Amino acid sequence: MSRSKKARSGGNGDVVVVRNRTQSDVEGRLRKREKKRKGLKTGTRNSEEKAQKQRSAAQKLDPRLGSKKKIPLVVEAAKKPNKAERRVNAEKELEMLENDAQLNVLLDRLDNGESLGAGLQKYVDEKLERIEVLMKQLGLYEEPAEEEFEEEVVVEPTVKKASKKAATDDDLLSQFEDLDLNQFKG
Numbered sequence: 001m002s003r004s005k006k007a008r009s010g011g012n013g014d015v016v017v018v019r020n021r022t023q024s025d026v027e028g029r030l031r032k033r034e035k036k037r038k039g040l041k042t043g044t045r046n047s048e049e050k051a052q053k054q055r056s057a058a059q060k061l062d063p064r065l066g067s068k069k070k071i072p073l074v075v076e077a078a079k080k081p082n083k084a085e086r087r088v089n090a091e092k093e094l095e096m097l098e099n100d101a102q103l104n105v106l107l108d109r110l111d112n113g114e115s116l117g118a119g120l121q122k123y124v125d126e127k128l129e130r131i132e133v134l135m136k137q138l139g140l141y142e143e144p145a146e147e148e149f150e151e152e153v154v155v156e157p158t159v160k161k162a163s164k165k166a167a168t169d170d171d172l173l174s175q176f177e178d179l180d181l182n183q184f185k186g
Contacts, residue, residue: 094134
């Protein structure tokens with residue numbers, strides 16, 4: 001819909017200016033109308049005062065007020081366990097160490113000839129030392145008698161020195177089959 005507007009000009013008569021409303025004009029007018037309506041809703045003064053009262057009531061509480069748990073005024077010295085109690089505690093700890101599943105698995109691995117990593121080996125050594133201390137404390141530890149350990153005779157396989165001539169495949173295969181791999185285990 002077009003709108004006509006009369007404009008004045010300097011004495012020549014009336015000039016008519018015609019404008020077409022585009023979609024952007026209509027949207028602009030709607031935005032302008034919505035902008036006029038900004039502001040707070042009615043009755044906000046009362047609700048703001050209530051919110052401020054609630055905030056101030058929360059701030060009035062002393063933040064240092066905490067637990068109502070009673071604190072003893074006289075500190076009693078820690079009671080030292082007597083000999084019987086220490087023995088019972090040592091027996092319990094020794095029983096726990098002997099029943100430790102992880103330690104048992106690691107000891108089995110060591111018995112089978114496997115080597116453990118540095119961390120696992122350290123763990124096993126610490127636990128074994130603690131078991132030894134507890135056994136000495138309980139009087140169960142027996143010093144191992146010094147026995148003469150027989151030295152194992154290690155027979156080194158005789159490997160033929162490679163000559164300048166290339167060995168045949170059969171010779172190399174027989175050398176490989178004759179190797180004892182157990183001698184290389186550490």
